[in-house]
Amino acid sequence: MRSLCFGIGALSLALLASPAMAQEAQPEQLIDALNAVFGAHAKMRAAHTKGICVKGNFTPTAEAAALSKAPLFAAPVPLVGRFSLGGGNPAAPDNQKDNVRGIALHFQLPDGGVSDLVMVSAPIFVAKTPEQFLELLTIVAGKDKDKLDAFFKANPETTRQGAWLKARPTPASYATADYYGVHTFALINAKGDRQPIKWKAEPVGGFVGLSDQEAEGKGMDFYAAELNERFAKGPAEFNLYAVLGQPGDQDDDPTSEWPADRKSVKMGTISITGLENDAACDVAIFDPNALAGGIEASKNDKILPMRSLDYAVSFGRRTN
Ligand code: HEM
Numbered sequence: 373m374r375s376l377c378f379g380i381g382a383l384s385l386a387l388l389a390s391p392a393m394a395q396e397a398q399p400e401q402l403i404d405a406l407n408a409v410f411g412a413h414a415k416m417r418a419a420h421t422k423g424i425c426v427k428g429n430f431t432p433t434a435e436a437a438a439l440s441k442a443p444l445f446a447a448p449v450p451l452v453g454r455f456s457l458g459g460g461n462p463a464a465p466d467n468q469k470d471n472v473r474g475i476a477l478h479f480q481l482p483d484g485g486v487s488d489l490v491m492v493s494a495p496i497f498v499a500k501t502p503e504q505f506l507e508l509l510t511i512v513a514g515k516d517k518d519k520l521d522a523f524f525k526a527n528p529e530t531t532r533q534g535a536w537l538k539a540r541p542t543p544a545s546y547a548t549a550d551y552y553g554v555h556t557f558a559l560i561n562a563k564g565d566r567q568p569i570k571w572k573a574e575p576v577g578g579f580v581g582l583s584d585q586e587a588e589g590k591g592m593d594f595y596a597a598e599l600n601e602r603f604a605k606g607p608a609e610f611n612l613y614a615v616l617g618q619p620g621d622q623d624d625d626p627t628s629e630w631p632a633d634r635k636s637v638k639m640g641t642i643s644i645t646g647l648e649n650d651a652a653c654d655v656a657i658f659d660p661n662a663l664a665g666g667i668e669a670s671k672n673d674k675i676l677p678m679r680s681l682d683y684a685v686s687f688g689r690r691t692n
Contacts, residue, residue: 397502399681403689405509410460418686420474422464423456424546424596425653428607430479432640439567439614439637440559442666444479444487453477453644454653455546455595458492465592469542469584470534473549475573475610476658477642487664490679491551491571493543497626498533502678529627541581545598547608547644548580555660556623556670559614568617568670570630573642576609603646610642624672654690657683 406418413421429450436445443449457464458472465471472492479487499505508530511523524531543549553571560566582590602608613636617623621630661669661680669676 397506397678399678399685402502402506402509402678402682403685405506405513406460408513409509412689413460413462415690416462417460417690418682419460420454420456420458420476421460421462423454423474423653424599425648425650426453426455426599426644427451427646427648427652428453428642428644430477430612430640430642433638435637436639437561439561439569439639440666441562442487442559442664443481443483444664445639445666447482449482450480451477451642452480452648452652453642454658455599463592466595467542467582467587467590467592469540469587470537472533472537473543473546473551475546475551476653478656478658479664481664485664486662487667488659488662489553489571490658490660491553491573493549493551494533494536495552495554495570495572495629496533496536497554497675498530499675500529500625500627501674504530505675529625532627540579541583542587544580544582544586545602545608546595547599547602548575548577550574550579551610553660554626555673555676556617556621557663558668558670560666560668567614568621568623569614570617572613572615572636573610574613576611576641600647603644607646608644610644612639612642613637614639623670624674626673626675657687659683 403418410421427450429448430444431448432445439445454474454476456474456476457466458474472494474490474492476490477488479489481487499508504527508523508527511519551573556568556570558566558568599608615630615634615636617630617634622628659680660676663669
């Protein structure tokens, strides 16, 4: 069975063609499908189950406020964050190359609210629509290799994320991976100017990876200890960039990147200073659509609004 960085899933070709699949995927169906692939684990997230809660702060650059009027781009703010591994396995191996690493951030705003940013270590997601993701998960859960191969053949964009991850080394640390917001957002400044962007965070010291042999030698559980040792010496820092879209760049397809020549503006430095109690991360969801005024989500992307609904279902089940 091919390893899938987010999920795994199953549905017969007959079902794929059935009228039922033409309907919109419901949030509960997606969480049930994730559970079918990874198991339902009481009190835990249905996805990105294995993770580490952290804290730190964000310091904006002088250029950031020209692009967005959001308060986090006006003055430094504290943050709570969570590093995680993709998928719903609470014992997911830290050394798996073709899994995404995640970073989720609550920027804590002066008015007591939050603005969230949720990114993974690949610039693309595995599915363009919730329906396509549901089909994929259902097929993987069914463990029928022929059906999965047929799905990948008919939906080649769902293979891009895995190929992207396999072509790069395994990140040596959560602190040495680069992270991407995947979807298109827009920044709005005080004059009302609107700029489509994609988020990208790069470790200040650059990407550091492990060879396949080194990754194997590290074993399945080394990220937590590595972070602990790192924080004893200093913070893990990332440069946060807004990659600037141009007219005609797609804003509806999280399986597809923009052309590589798009310019970036450095918006600030994310500084992760230490571990935080899990409760600070588990008390709510990191919601990619919880955004301060001055940041807006693309209205054309079908995956992005579904994420908030799915995360709420997962939250409801893990807090019951
Ligand atoms: C329809 C598509 C998706 C579904 C069904 C889904 C599902 C989930 C679920 C159920 C959770 C756990 C929520 C909770 O209990 O708090 C989660 C967390 C997460 N997802 Fe997604 N997701 C989707 C798309 C994406 C995309 C496109 C990204 C790329 C940025 C992403 C990145 C993350 C990260 C980083 C977390 C961890 C958040 C944390 O640490 O609490 N997801 N996802």
